[in-house]
Amino acid sequence: MEHVIADLFDPEACRRVCQGADEVYHLAAATGGAAFQRKRLVGLLNVVPSTQIVLAASEVGVRRVLFAGSALLGVQDMCGDQASGNLSFAPVDNGYMTEKRFSEQLWHAMGEADRIETRIARLNHVYGPGRAIGGVAEGVTTAMCRKAIEAIQRGDHEIEIWGDGTQRRAFTFISDAAEGIERAMRLENPDPVMISSREVTSINGLVDLIEKTAGVRFHRRYVSDIGTGAAQHQLDHDGAEAALGWEPSVGIADGIRRTYEWVRDQISPSATRS
Numbered sequence: 001m002e003h004v005i006a007d008l009f010d011p012e013a014c015r016r017v018c019q020g021a022d023e024v025y026h027l028a029a030a031t032g033g034a035a036f037q038r039k040r041l042v043g044l045l046n047v048v049p050s051t052q053i054v055l056a057a058s059e060v061g062v063r064r065v066l067f068a069g070s071a072l073l074g075v076q077d078m079c080g081d082q083a084s085g086n087l088s089f090a091p092v093d094n095g096y097m098t099e100k101r102f103s104e105q106l107w108h109a110m111g112e113a114d115r116i117e118t119r120i121a122r123l124n125h126v127y128g129p130g131r132a133i134g135g136v137a138e139g140v141t142t143a144m145c146r147k148a149i150e151a152i153q154r155g156d157h158e159i160e161i162w163g164d165g166t167q168r169r170a171f172t173f174i175s176d177a178a179e180g181i182e183r184a185m186r187l188e189n190p191d192p193v194m195i196s197s198r199e200v201t202s203i204n205g206l207v208d209l210i211e212k213t214a215g216v217r218f219h220r221r222y223v224s225d226i227g228t229g230a231a232q233h234q235l236d237h238d239g240a241e242a243a244l245g246w247e248p249s250v251g252i253a254d255g256i257r258r259t260y261e262w263v264r265d266q267i268s269p270s271a272t273r274s
Helices: 011-018 040-044 047-060 095-112 140-154 174-186 203-214 237-244 252-267
Strands: 023-026 064-070 117-123 158-162 168-170 193-195 200-202 219-223
Touching: 011 047, 023 047, 023 174, 040 095, 047 064, 047 095, 064 095, 064 174, 095 117, 117 174, 140 158, 140 203, 140 252, 158 203, 174 193, 174 237, 193 237, 200 203, 203 252
Parallel strands: 023 064, 064 117, 117 193, 158 219
Antiparallel strands: 168 200
């Protein structure tokens, strides 16, 4: 395997990356948690590499490409109906999700035009070892693990939680996401397919699991609920599992334990072990 670092805003770089490949998985994007979602322009600019990759792949003879979409495109609270006569620029007030919607349409149209075979895997809250620690790309699972470890290091055992902690989400462990992506690439049907764990957990539930792993009880300080999103997203797990003939297998308790241990080892390989 060759590891290439390239600027996907450069059309020629996209052609070089795709040259000689039979299949291309386009997973690269600027992404992150609630703080990132407010960066509208950054999310919208993901449309540039997603457009250039599918065009470059078709130009150099790639047979099939896969686009990493978002499971949230299938929920009403993220992408509600556009009211008749509404002349606003976008039905989705989130640059990241607006780009996902456009790119899905573009990739599907490329397939319909027989330019290239396309597949779309709609991912839902992927987490696990390897995700960024700190910054807008961190995500809530890694953030909770990091905050817990920092609280232990400080000795005050206090962690900050956005909102009231009751928001519920289905989190998908990285190995399940990889398996689902590969299965999506093999599908004969080009329609988008969701890849998501069925198990739902609250943010408070994540902290409960981290406490069990760390052997520590934390004082939870709740702050502004800005950017926390809906209380829970309603997803079509039955349809996704029927399409893939498979369902994710890593439970949230095991996934959080493995994530916490990885984050702990990255921050302090020895000092934070209990």
